[in-house]
Amino acid sequence: MSVDIVLTVNGTRRTIPIPDPRITLLDLLREGLHLTGAKKGCDRGQCGACTVLVDGRRINACLALAISLDGAEVLTIEGLAEGDRLHPVQAAFIAHDGFQCGFCTPGQIMSAVGLIREAQAGQDPERIREAMSGNLCRCGAYAGITEAVLEAQAAMSPQPADMSPQPADQSQGEAA
Amino acid sequence: MIPFEYVRATDVAGAVAAGAAPGAAYLASGTNLLDLMKGGAVRPTRLVDITRLPGLAAVERREDGSLRIGALVRNSDLAHDPAFARAYPAVAEALLSGASAQLRNAATAAGNVMQRTRCPYFTDTGSACNKRRPGSGCDARGGETRLHAILGWSEACIATHPSDFCVPLVALDAEVEIAGPAGTRTVPLDSVHRLPGDAPERETVLEPGELMTALVLPPEAAAFAGHSRYLKVRDRTSYAFAVVSAAAALRCENGRIAEARLALGGVALKPWRAREAERLLAHRAPDEAAFRAAAEAALAGAKPSGDNAFKIELARRLVVRALSHAASGTPERLPALPGSVFAPAPEAAHV
Ligand SMILES: Cc1cc2nc3c(=O)[nH]c(=O)nc-3n(C[C@H](O)[C@H](O)[C@H](O)COP(=O)(O)OP(=O)(O)OC[C@H]3O[C@@H](n4cnc5c(N)ncnc54)[C@H](O)[C@@H]3O)c2cc1C
Ligand code: SF4
Ligand code: FES
Ligand code: FES
Numbered sequence: 221m222s223v224d225i226v227l228t229v230n231g232t233r234r235t236i237p238i239p240d241p242r243i244t245l246l247d248l249l250r251e252g253l254h255l256t257g258a259k260k261g262c263d264r265g266q267c268g269a270c271t272v273l274v275d276g277r278r279i280n281a282c283l284a285l286a287i288s289l290d291g292a293e294v295l296t297i298e299g300l301a302e303g304d305r306l307h308p309v310q311a312a313f314i315a316h317d318g319f320q321c322g323f324c325t326p327g328q329i330m331s332a333v334g335l336i337r338e339a340q341a342g343q344d345p346e347r348i349r350e351a352m353s354g355n356l357c358r359c360g361a362y363a364g365i366t367e368a369v370l371e372a373q374a375a376m377s378p379q380p381a382d383m384s385p386q387p388a389d390q391s392q393g394e395a396a
Numbered sequence: 397m398i399p400f401e402y403v404r405a406t407d408v409a410g411a412v413a414a415g416a417a418p419g420a421a422y423l424a425s426g427t428n429l430l431d432l433m434k435g436g437a438v439r440p441t442r443l444v445d446i447t448r449l450p451g452l453a454a455v456e457r458r459e460d461g462s463l464r465i466g467a468l469v470r471n472s473d474l475a476h477d478p479a480f481a482r483a484y485p486a487v488a489e490a491l492l493s494g495a496s497a498q499l500r501n502a503a504t505a506a507g508n509v510m511q512r513t514r515c516p517y518f519t520d521t522g523s524a525c526n527k528r529r530p531g532s533g534c535d536a537r538g539g540e541t542r543l544h545a546i547l548g549w550s551e552a553c554i555a556t557h558p559s560d561f562c563v564p565l566v567a568l569d570a571e572v573e574i575a576g577p578a579g580t581r582t583v584p585l586d587s588v589h590r591l592p593g594d595a596p597e598r599e600t601v602l603e604p605g606e607l608m609t610a611l612v613l614p615p616e617a618a619a620f621a622g623h624s625r626y627l628k629v630r631d632r633t634s635y636a637f638a639v640v641s642a643a644a645a646l647r648c649e650n651g652r653i654a655e656a657r658l659a660l661g662g663v664a665l666k667p668w669r670a671r672e673a674e675r676l677l678a679h680r681a682p683d684e685a686a687f688r689a690a691a692e693a694a695l696a697g698a699k700p701s702g703d704n705a706f707k708i709e710l711a712r713r714l715v716v717r718a719l720s721h722a723a724s725g726t727p728e729r730l731p732a733l734p735g736s737v738f739a740p741a742p743e744a745a746h747v
Contacts, residue, residue, distance in 0.1 A: 223402075241400065241401075241402035241443070244430070264431050264434065265431055265498075265499055268496065277472075277501040277502075278497065278501060279498050279499075279501050280427070280498045280499065280502070283427045283431060283502070284426060284502065285402075285426055285430065285443075285445075288404075288426070288445050331497070334497070334501070338476075346732040346733065347732045350733055351497050352497075353496055353633070353635040354495070354498045354499065354635055355496075
């Protein structure tokens with residue numbers, strides 16, 4: 221029995237038939253809506269290539285059932301640029317060589333967009349790397365990815381100084 | 397994945413009624429359930445979607461000083477709630493040491509507690525597994541057992557419970573609220589997960605149809621805020637399950653330990669509370685000798701279930717380190733690498 225769900229995908233509200241409840245958000249995006257930016261790397265939550273934002277939060281689209289997300293807002297890599305104007309995270313990935321083959325890149329970029337919204341990492345590269353650890357890159361472009369995220373975050377935040385790490389960072393636990 | 401019927405529950409009574417049917421499973425975010433369904437290790441014929449149940453996504457501070465965490469509170473929301481992280485820092489650290497930011501954004505509190513073992517033979521339908529198919533045997537025995545149990549295991553099953561969140565929770569005497577066909581009940585988290593014995597297929601005390609509605613931290617749990625840590629040894633720096641983990645929480649008075657809490661993760665089919673070690677620590681000075689004695693006691697009953705004897709000594713050392721870190725005080729801010737034993741050493745940072 222097919223059920224209709226409503227999703228707002230990259231700003232457009234649409235009614236989408238779900239012919240089988242087994243369909244994941246990732247399969248719906250790629251095969252139903254032909255938005256093939258989000259990649260299927262592992263299909264098991266282990267690589268981050270399928271990362272998209274759902275209601276503003278980054279998640280793995282491969283481990284979410286589409287039917288359960290009825291009513292949600294989904295943002296994919298296809299919805300990031302404004303016409304020809306790249307999103308600051310996209311521009312920063314290009315500027316810093318944040319990729320080689322590009323397979324992991326849509327997931328990396330969406331993850332970085334989610335990370336910046338979460339506003340937990342500040343400008344501490346160590347916290348950025350930790351917060352990006354859910355995105356694997358087989359080409360090993362990690363150094364460029366970290367620089368790209370740092371630069372995009374600085375460009376996007378009005379007062380980057382407020383987000384700088386506190387001095388306590390370097391000292392915890394040393395007494396032991 | 398085999399076909400299933402999808403039922404969206406709109407209230408707890410409806411969820412319980414729908415969830416009591418044979419073959420039914422509750423669907424929270426699905427980050428564990430879908431993973432296992434894709435591989436065929438679990439094959440529910442009905443999914444009862446509980447994500448829309450009203451009132452279960454709130455963190456509630458109650459008058460008596462206890463804290464009620466709704467079953468649907470997301471792991472990341474809880475860990476990043478500043479008041480929560482201040483009062484229960486080891487729980488926040490455990491949450492942030494688990495999985496990835498994407499998974500934590502989806503994963504629910506109850507889903508984390510109720511997640512299944514990561515034993516690879518359980519996941520692989522080509523292997524014999526007493527948990528997946530009772531009486532079929534256990535292919536983990538004699539196989540790859542690095543990550544298998546050293547405490548509380550049986551001949552029938554040597555798996556471990558993978559949750560980080562549960563480890564400090566069990567140390568802090570968390571309780572679980574359960575709604576079921578016969579009404580609601582509250583059970584200590586320590587008795588929610590069963591040891592395998594000769595029935596490893598029975599993983600928790602929840603009966604068919606029973607739904608976890610909340611976790612409750614008692615008022616005393618916040619008294620450990622100043623001296624709490626969660627440490628987790630992983631095969632890689634981040635985004636990996638625990639080889640061994642430890643939650644240590646101390647209440648200190650006049651330079652001595654008034655009360656200690658200690659639990660281990662990655663060692664058994666449940667979060668492992670080390671009560672004898674806690675008793676040994678009470679009223680002692682927080683020094684290395686006390687921590688070593690506690691570590692000995694915590695691992696006293698441990699035995700390897702395969703190629704994992706190394707985990708026993710690793711766990712002892714981790715206990716000593718977690719207690720030492722806890723004694724020196726909860727850090728102002730969570731470390732950049734939550735749970736990492738290497739966190740403060742620059743040469744051991746992420747590469
Ligand atoms: C790649 C990867 C790495 C991970 N790493 C870690 C890690 O390092 N540490 C860690 O702790 N976890 C880790 N996890 C596991 C993750 O924490 C769990 O998948 C998650 O917490 C499950 O939450 P969920 O809401 O998605 O639950 P679901 O997948 O929806 O449910 C999990 C189980 O609980 C049952 N259930 C859910 N809610 C209820 C309820 N209210 N009452 C009764 N039963 C219920 C379901 O039926 C199902 O059996 C990892 C997962 C993945 C995929
Ligand atoms: S250890 Fe337990 S879960 Fe793993 S194969 Fe044996 S019975 Fe199954
Ligand atoms: S495809 Fe979703 S995490 Fe790998
Ligand atoms: S750029 Fe090739 S996998 Fe990351």
